Amino acid sequence: MEIKIYHLNKIYRGGVHALVDVDLSIPSGMYGLLGPNGAGKTTLMRILAGILRPTSGSMQVGEQDGNTERGRTAIKRILGYLPQDLGMYPDLSAREFLDYIGILKGIDERKIRQQRVEELLEVVSLTNVANRKLKTFSGGMKRRIGIAQALLNDPKLLIVDEPTAGLDPEERIRFRNLLSDLGGNRTVLLSTHIVEDIAQTCRNLAIMNNGQVIFQGTTVELASETRGKVWIVTTDGAKPEGNFTVVSTLNMGTTIQYRVVGELSEPAGVISAVPTEPSLEDSYVWLMREKRSPVKALV
């Protein structure tokens, strides 16, 4: 199911221009939305989920027109949403909370709803603690309940906003694998500022900054733009100078290895400078650098 967004703008009270003429075409499968904090990702997610109205622009989710009340209600029926700040009633048990959400999602038949709740508790490995109150759950467990509630109505569109924020590495990997399994026959929109989450799960992505989409395409396309701009620079200790961003530093004992993204001149103290294949993180850094300098559009 494809999502098309045309000239979307969102201006909050106080004049904050959160989305600036956003045009996006999101195909089926896993789709990443990357950008720094304040880029407009959450605003875009909330508009897609029907929580916010855009100031102007339009969107189409499959056959549904997201600009009408009817269209928005129809989208909500096929939507699963995991918000950035996931809220729950602390005094309900996990089972009760999921049942409650199932009712709000229109799963009227009690037996079907209960079956679905049990299935999803199993998927997120929380069956054993299903009768415990949510206030006793850890952050990772709450996130898993969050994804379970998003999947209750077997949604065709799944929107997950910063799903791995605050999770430990093991939980993060578990979550990523879970999301990847879900991308088969639905559209999963994964919004995050953690590049690795996108790198491990998405082929297609968009990058946002300051309310604008500054890139949309595949990870391969993005990497190809960055080829020749990523270097492994080894020095005798001094930090190399030049028009680049240091992405990582590795102390090798007598030398120091820097991974840099940018233009290399001929800095002093450099023992070697070897070009290397860019990762998604390198490509992201390169793109952000380009956007901060006079515009060199990639889109």
Add this chain to the structure above:
Amino acid sequence: MNQLPVFFGVLKYEFRMQIRRPALWITMVLLAVLITGAGGAFRELLTYQISSISLVEMVVRWTVRMNFIFPVGVGVLLADRLPRDRRTRVEELFWSMPGALSARMMGKFFGSMLAALIPLLVFYVIGTGCILYHTQDLMTLPLALAAFAVIVLPGMLFISAFSIACPAILWVPLYQFLFTGYWFWGNMLGPRVGIPTLSETILTPAGGYMAAGFFGVPAFQIFDFRVTALQGMESLSLLLGITGLVMVVLWCFLKWQQARQ
């Protein structure tokens, strides 16, 4: 999408969450103790003389006691139900779902209110049981049911609507404070003490007009025996009408608030 299951589902879970609150039971038990101790309610019931007053008057007097101070507890306990959704951050999740705001709101209203009435009902049933024990008259039961339905329930619906709605714009503790003040000013104090109040009007949720109009038993500031059943009906209808109006206004306000975000 059929919204009735949403309404009943929300009602069920709001009821559960409210009934499980220790604050509900502590508050209501304390209020029950206050009524029992201060007004001598149980002493009156336990020493009931069958010849002294009629069954109707006894039942209605007992029913009217429910509206002395229990409504304060109900109003205070319901005041945090709507802001709680924002505090626990479930509000955003609910807005992304197809369950209609109207169904959610009414489910919250009825579920929270019914749960808050349970301790009161228990207390009421105990008192009614005492009357039945003394009179051995089974008419006590339908009389008690009718009296509760027309004297207590309309007022409870009225104050519950305001307690759900007003905290949408007022800070909860401020509302609770103002509501408590309103209850005594608007129901207990009469113009006889030199303060203009709503106490003798058909707008009072304490149920005085219903007690006097339907059962001929004066209550609160309604001491006039010429109060008719029609006036009782007017008071009841006004309370129910305002309840509906408040909920509609709340719905409109929440929709407007959401749209302008």
